[in-house]
Amino acid sequence: MTGSGTPGRPTTGNVRVLVVDDHQMFATSLAQALQSESDLLVVGQGTSISEARRLVASATPDVVLLDHRLPDGDGVGAIAELHRIRPSAKVVVLTATTSDRLLVAAMEAGAAGFIAKTQRLDDVVGGVRAAAQGESVVSAKLLARLLLRLRRQGGGSGAELTEREREILDLLAKGLSNADIAQELTISVHTVRNHVANLSAKLGAHSKLEVLSIAVREGLVDST
Amino acid sequence: MTGSGTPGRPTTGNVRVLVVDDHQMFATSLAQALQSESDLLVVGQGTSISEARRLVASATPDVVLLDHRLPDGDGVGAIAELHRIRPSAKVVVLTATTSDRLLVAAMEAGAAGFIAKTQRLDDVVGGVRAAAQGESVVSAKLLARLLLRLRRQGGGSGAELTEREREILDLLAKGLSNADIAQELTISVHTVRNHVANLSAKLGAHSKLEVLSIAVREGLVDST
DNA sequence: ACCCGTCTGGTGCGGGCGTACCAGGTACCA
DNA sequence: TGGTACCTGGTACGCCCGCACCAGACGGGT
Numbered sequence: 001m002t003g004s005g006t007p008g009r010p011t012t013g014n015v016r017v018l019v020v021d022d023h024q025m026f027a028t029s030l031a032q033a034l035q036s037e038s039d040l041l042v043v044g045q046g047t048s049i050s051e052a053r054r055l056v057a058s059a060t061p062d063v064v065l066l067d068h069r070l071p072d073g074d075g076v077g078a079i080a081e082l083h084r085i086r087p088s089a090k091v092v093v094l095t096a097t098t099s100d101r102l103l104v105a106a107m108e109a110g111a112a113g114f115i116a117k118t119q120r121l122d123d124v125v126g127g128v129r130a131a132a133q134g135e136s137v138v139s140a141k142l143l144a145r146l147l148l149r150l151r152r153q154g155g156g157s158g159a160e161l162t163e164r165e166r167e168i169l170d171l172l173a174k175g176l177s178n179a180d181i182a183q184e185l186t187i188s189v190h191t192v193r194n195h196v197a198n199l200s201a202k203l204g205a206h207s208k209l210e211v212l213s214i215a216v217r218e219g220l221v222d223s224t
Numbered sequence: 225m226t227g228s229g230t231p232g233r234p235t236t237g238n239v240r241v242l243v244v245d246d247h248q249m250f251a252t253s254l255a256q257a258l259q260s261e262s263d264l265l266v267v268g269q270g271t272s273i274s275e276a277r278r279l280v281a282s283a284t285p286d287v288v289l290l291d292h293r294l295p296d297g298d299g300v301g302a303i304a305e306l307h308r309i310r311p312s313a314k315v316v317v318l319t320a321t322t323s324d325r326l327l328v329a330a331m332e333a334g335a336a337g338f339i340a341k342t343q344r345l346d347d348v349v350g351g352v353r354a355a356a357q358g359e360s361v362v363s364a365k366l367l368a369r370l371l372l373r374l375r376r377q378g379g380g381s382g383a384e385l386t387e388r389e390r391e392i393l394d395l396l397a398k399g400l401s402n403a404d405i406a407q408e409l410t411i412s413v414h415t416v417r418n419h420v421a422n423l424s425a426k427l428g429a430h431s432k433l434e435v436l437s438i439a440v441r442e443g444l445v446d447s448t
Numbered sequence: 449a450c451c452c453g454t455c456t457g458g459t460g461c462g463g464g465c466g467t468a469c470c471a472g473g474t475a476c477c478a
Numbered sequence: 479t480g481g482t483a484c485c486t487g488g489t490a491c492g493c494c495c496g497c498a499c500c501a502g503a504c505g506g507g508t
Contacts, residue, residue: 023320023341025348029253032345036256047342096247117247118271121256124249164485175434178465189464191486197466198484207466207494208433210399216440386454402495413494415456421496422454431464431496 014041015132018061020052021045021094022070030065030124037125047071049078056086063112063131065124068095068102068219076102079109090131094124099218103138105160113137161202161220168195172212173221238265239356242285244276245269245318246294254289254348261349271295273302280310287336287355289348292319292326292443300326303333314355318348323442327362337361385426385444392419396436397445 017040021027027045035042044059046052049072056064064082068075079091092113093106106114112131115123116139127137161169171181178196182189196208205211215221241264245251251269259266268283270276273296280288288306292299303315316337317330330338336355339347340363351361385393395405402420406413420432429435439445 023250025341025343025345026247026250026253028345029250029257032257032260033253117249119249121249121252162484172433173437173440175429175431175437177431177433187485188487190488193465193467194486197468200466205399207399207401209396209401209436212433212436212440213397213399216397388455411455412457414458417495417497418456424496 014039015128016041016043016060016062017128018043018052018055018059018064018089019045020047020049020055020064020070020075021067022047023067030121033121034125034128040125040128049073049075052078052082053085056082056089060086061089063128064089064091065128066091066093068093068097068106076106076109076111079106079111083110090134092124092127092131092137095219097217097219101218101220107136107138115139161199165195165199165202166220168192169199169211169215169221172196172199172208173215238263239352240265240267240284240286241352242267242276242279242283242288242313243269244271244273244279244288244294244299245291246271247291254345257345258349258352264349264352273297273299276302276306277309280306280313284310285313287352288313288315289352290315290317292317292321292330300330300333300335303330303335307334314358316348316351316355316361319443321441321443325442325444331360331362339363385423389419389423389426390444392416393423393435393439393445396420396423396432397439 017031017034019027019031019034019042021030024047027047031042031045034040043061044055046055047070049070052064052066052070055061066075066079066082070078075093079093082089082091090112091110092115093111094115094117095102095106096117098116098118103114112134113127113136115127115137119139123139130137167185168181171184176184178189178192182192185192196211199211200206200208203211203214205214212221241255241258243251243255243258243266245254248271251271255266255269258264267285268279270279271294273294276288276290276294279285290299290303290306294302299317303317306313306315314336315334316339317335318339318341319326319330320341322340322342327338336358337351337360339351339361343363347363354361391409392405395408400408402413402416406416409416420435423435424430424432427435427438429438436445
């Protein structure tokens with residue numbers, strides 16, 4: 001925003017905010033609550049990634065409050081795309097499930113902030129202001145947990161799943177057996193078994209059941 | 225609300241509303257949004273069942289907006305208790321996961337309403353007003369789905385889980401094996417197997433994995 | 449007293465699953 | 479050109495699981 005329309009204002013012009021959450025009543029409530037802050041201007045709200053794409057382009061927000069779980073995809077996965085559409089927009093991820101893995105993924109994707117929904121409304125307001133000024137916003141508690149984990153695992157938290165593994169995880173979450181998955185993807189049962197074994201290793205699980213359990217807890221799959 | 229089309233209601237007094245949701249920022253946002261309605265008075269907000277108990281007694285609400293998933297238990301399971309504390313209070317269940325089973329459970333527990341979080345904020349406002357007047361509030365879409373299912377299954381949707389089964393389901397959701405569960409509950413593996421088989425039958429699953437998948441989808445377990 | 453639902457325990461069998469360990473093909477990068 | 483990561487497929491072993499079917503114990507309801 002340097003020089004585009006609003007030249008060198010010290011700090012406070014109105015911060016243009018876009019709210020995206022699949023729970024429409026939450027998006028609307030949050031929008032109203034933010035609107036009551038004098039220095040914030042809610043310029044739009046949406047309930048899906050596709051709406052986010054459209055609104056980021058048309059409503060020219062400074063900060064995007066983006067839910068992690070959206071009906072048409074993963075919010076974190078859409079961050080890069082939103083940045084491509086509007087590079088100056090800062091994205092703050094809102095999430096119901098606080099997972100270290102998710103936090104890392106969001107920050108790596110270029111998120112300016114990461115706030116759990118269990119936090120107070122004030123934290124969102126503060127987070128939006130901070131993000132608008134180019135600061136990063138992460139809950140102290142989450143950050144501590146993350147650092148602890150990084151220290152414990154020697155930075156090797158890069159348990160990133162491959163595309164195929166994520167695909168298999170999704171089918172696993174539907175309750176499909178190895179044979180079902182093999183048929184669905186037209187590959188061998190052995191291959192499925194290998195992928196599942198790799199998933200188990202990466203997630204630290206010892207069975208498909210535990211894989212699913214962890215995946216749900218960490219928000220890696222759509223539970224709806 | 226938008227004032228247009230609102231039928232002439234008595235407006236005998238302000239409706240006292242209590243908001244309970246584990247996502248504090250949602251509870252606060254919703255509370256603020258409801259507060260802006262002239263005929264509604266938000267008398268409190270909480271993030272757990274224990275807080276709900278306390279606030280129902282001390283804040284004397286007419287309508288309680290209660291989230292389904294709370295940190296210290298199931299919101300639906302707490303409805304009866306809240307009624308015991310304050311019989312005149314109407315409970316409207318808010319839920320992220322729209323499941324027929326959950327809807328039935330909520331209505332049977334004495335809920336005055338059942339609203340999905342994907343619905344509009346106006347629906348909540350209308351739901352609160354309706355509940356205050358003794359009406360039942362259920363989304364037309366949900367109701368249609370429910371009726372369709374009842375017709376299809378001949379009313380056999382009464383797949384209520386026993387206390388023990390729910391207990392085993394929780395452990396299952398943690399990724400524990402049959403042997404682990406047996407040890408945890410100090411019962412035989414055979415018994416666990418029987419319970420799991422009963423769970424499978426009641427949920428219409430064919431494996432533990434599918435049981436967990438369905439349970440998560442229907443919000444029967446804490447995914448966090 | 450009787451039935452019914454629930455929790456408890458058991459036997460036996462077949463198949464799916466977890467594990468280990470292997471290797472060919474492909475794509476990408478240094 | 480070689481290394482690396484990923485997807486693919488395989489073999490083999492043993493255990494756990496799903497299924498069918500059984501039965502005793504306990505509590506509640508008619």
